[in-house]
Amino acid sequence: ALQGGMLFPRDSPSREVKDVSGLWSFRADLSDNRNRGFEEQWFSRPLEETGPVIDMPVPSSYNDITQDAKIRDFVGWVWYEKEVLVPTRWIQDRGTRIVLRVGSAHYYSVLWVNGVQMTEHAGGHLPFEADISSVLRQSSGGPCRITIAVNNTLSLETLPPGTIQYMNDRTRYPSGYFVQNTNFDFFNYAGIHRSVLLYTTPAVHIDDITVQTTFSDNIGLVSYNVSVLGGSKAAVKVTLSAKDGRCVASSEGLSGVLKITDVNLWWPYLMHENPGYLYSMEVQAIAEDGQTDIYTLPVGVRTVQVTRSKFLINNKLFYFHGVNKHEDADIRGKGFDWPLVVKDFNLMKWMGANSFRTSHYPYAEEILQTADRHGIVIIDECPGVGIKDIRSFGNVSLAHHLTVMEELVRRDKNHPSVVMWSVANEPASEMPPAGLYFKELISHTKSLDSSRPVTFITDSNYARDQGAPYVDVVCVNSYFSWYHDPGHTELIRLQLSTQFDNWHGKYQKPIIQSEYGADAVPGLHSDPPMMFTEEYQRAVLQNYHSVFDQKRKEFVIGELIWNFADFMTAQTITRVVGNKKGVFTRQRQPKAGAFILRERYWRIANESG
Numbered sequence: 001a002l003q004g005g006m007l008f009p010r011d012s013p014s015r016e017v018k019d020v021s022g023l024w025s026f027r028a029d030l031s032d033n034r035n036r037g038f039e040e041q042w043f044s045r046p047l048e049e050t051g052p053v054i055d056m057p058v059p060s061s062y063n064d065i066t067q068d069a070k071i072r073d074f075v076g077w078v079w080y081e082k083e084v085l086v087p088t089r090w091i092q093d094r095g096t097r098i099v100l101r102v103g104s105a106h107y108y109s110v111l112w113v114n115g116v117q118m119t120e121h122a123g124g125h126l127p128f129e130a131d132i133s134s135v136l137r138q139s140s141g142g143p144c145r146i147t148i149a150v151n152n153t154l155s156l157e158t159l160p161p162g163t164i165q166y167m168n169d170r171t172r173y174p175s176g177y178f179v180q181n182t183n184f185d186f187f188n189y190a191g192i193h194r195s196v197l198l199y200t201t202p203a204v205h206i207d208d209i210t211v212q213t214t215f216s217d218n219i220g221l222v223s224y225n226v227s228v229l230g231g232s233k234a235a236v237k238v239t240l241s242a243k244d245g246r247c248v249a250s251s252e253g254l255s256g257v258l259k260i261t262d263v264n265l266w267w268p269y270l271m272h273e274n275p276g277y278l279y280s281m282e283v284q285a286i287a288e289d290g291q292t293d294i295y296t297l298p299v300g301v302r303t304v305q306v307t308r309s310k311f312l313i314n315n316k317l318f319y320f321h322g323v324n325k326h327e328d329a330d331i332r333g334k335g336f337d338w339p340l341v342v343k344d345f346n347l348m349k350w351m352g353a354n355s356f357r358t359s360h361y362p363y364a365e366e367i368l369q370t371a372d373r374h375g376i377v378i379i380d381e382c383p384g385v386g387i388k389d390i391r392s393f394g395n396v397s398l399a400h401h402l403t404v405m406e407e408l409v410r411r412d413k414n415h416p417s418v419v420m421w422s423v424a425n426e427p428a429s430e431m432p433p434a435g436l437y438f439k440e441l442i443s444h445t446k447s448l449d450s451s452r453p454v455t456f457i458t459d460s461n462y463a464r465d466q467g468a469p470y471v472d473v474v475c476v477n478s479y480f481s482w483y484h485d486p487g488h489t490e491l492i493r494l495q496l497s498t499q500f501d502n503w504h505g506k507y508q509k510p511i512i513q514s515e516y517g518a519d520a521v522p523g524l525h526s527d528p529p530m531m532f533t534e535e536y537q538r539a540v541l542q543n544y545h546s547v548f549d550q551k552r553k554e555f556v557i558g559e560l561i562w563n564f565a566d567f568m569t570a571q572t573i574t575r576v577v578g579n580k581k582g583v584f585t586r587q588r589q590p591k592a593g594a595f596i597l598r599e600r601y602w603r604i605a606n607e608s609g
């Protein structure tokens with residue numbers, strides 16, 4: 001099990017946050033063995049003393065920042081460095097803990113401060129941090145030189161998995177030539193993708209908070225658990241305030257239940273005139289010497305329930321009409337960017353989308369916080385995409401997958417917007433080892449969080465899928481008239497009805513169409529429709545929709561378009577400068593399909609409202 005919590009760093013009367021993102025020094029290790037940086041210990045001195053450096057913005061993928069294809073397509077270690085100034089009072093006050101936190105870096109990271117290794121982390125989409133107080137105090141107010149080496153190589157033991165293939169035919173490839181293979185189509189953007197923060201806490205500090213909520217009639221119940229580190233005898237006080245600042249409940253002790261009369265529930269938008277309602281839960285940990293740590297967590301009170309044919313939020317029917325996304329945009333790649341986040345939420349609301357799946361990896365915490373506030377529902381997916389090789393079902397891979405789920409639940413457990421966990425996308429779930437693999441993975445996830453349903457997304461045949469017995473909701477991807485029977489939109493209705501009846505007949509579980517769609521190169525037109533035109537994408541959508549409309553009266557509980565926006569992919573003969581299945585372009589302009597969805601989603605919202 002993991003050590004410690006991973007609370008999102010927030011300012012408070014006892015805590016300070018300093019964002020050290022911005023321009024960093026950067027070098028890709030292009031040496032033949034890809035290992036010169038470690039051999040020459042580039043972390044031990046300022047990076048510019050060991051060779052040439054370039055400017056690299058953080059957060060951002062490094063791939064599209066330069067004009068150099070070698071950097072765009074680089075596989076191996078890249079080195080980031082920044083020297084920052086730490087306030088003297090942080091250093092002088094020995095009761096202050098100073099923590100360095102990386103929101104995410106893809107994929108494997110090693111972190112040094114002033115040449116001393118602080119931590120390493122495997123996984124490109126979840127945060128990691130280190131207490132750097134003592135290293136900083138040793139250099140007594142001197143500089144704080146942060147070095148982060150990041151390696152984007154994917155192997156059978158990483159999530160997502162990949163393989164490195166050495167090309168040994170010397171008539172076609174130079175010696176040492178290799179390529180990175182993956183079983184997913186999105187570009188393997190790399191670098192420091194989210195903010196790097198320094199933050200402080202008192203020595204005795206709130207390490208983690210877990211809340212679970214329910215209600216009965218007008219009474220809301222928030223059960224909480226707090227863990228405090230750095231001193232065993234701290235007293236804990238908890239107060240819950242409404243939006244107007246009025247205290248509605250309070251409690252003492254490391255765990256307890258807060259009772260709210262006349263509770264304002266957290267509702268998805270389109271279901272309530274006051275959606276995304278959040279209380280503020282202020283936790284105080286008071287050490288024996290009187291030093292107090294304060295952390296305030298937003299809390300939404302809501303319930304989630306799955307029946308044989310329905311999905312309920314606060315005991316009301318919830319139908320997912322939403323999108324699959326990617327963290328992807330021009331220039332910055334997968335780097336966090338507020339303008340992009342706010343634009344995407346505005347577009348989702350414009351089209352009446354009430355939900356999205358974080359395909360195919362955990363998104364930035366700021367995105368989940370935005371969804372909490374706006375009342376947009378999330379299926380939170382771990383980076384288990386492209387598990388196709390039978391070796392990826394081995395024990396080492398499973399152990400890592402369990403750890404990643406622990407990290408994901410630890411980070412996202414308190415978000416009311418998150419209503420379901422997805423442990424994987426399109427694994428080879430018909431392979432014999434998949435049964436045991438998904439049984440363990442899903443039961444482990446449920447042991448970490450008993451309050452949310454768990455699923456994985458399948459594209460296997462219903463009769464052969466080994467993982468579906470363990471999911472709460474069956475999520476199916478299909479691309480009728482695209483990867484199967486290309487051009488034949490007239491087959492969609494028959495094939496889709498059969499797909500739904502097969503799955504529901506076998507499992508008696510509710511079903512989400514978790515992907516469907518077609519590529520449309522914006523501006524390409526034809527009537528009658530042909531593949532890759534906007535008209536074709538529209539026709540595929542309309543055919544799918546007519547079947548959704550029949551089946552949502554029965555057991556289909558959601559539809560998520562693939563994809564919200566066009567996104568970059570590896571270069572292959574099936575992709576034209578990226579995947580064009582977006583209903584928006586990569587620059588977030590609508591194609592014809594976006595207007596179809598907008599009409600439809602608002603119509604569905606108005607029916608049920």
Ligand code: GCB
Nearest residue numbers: 185425426477515562579581
């Ligand atoms: C899928 C994958 C998704 C791809 C999509 C496509 O099934 O889950 O990651 O981008 O198909 O367009 O091929």
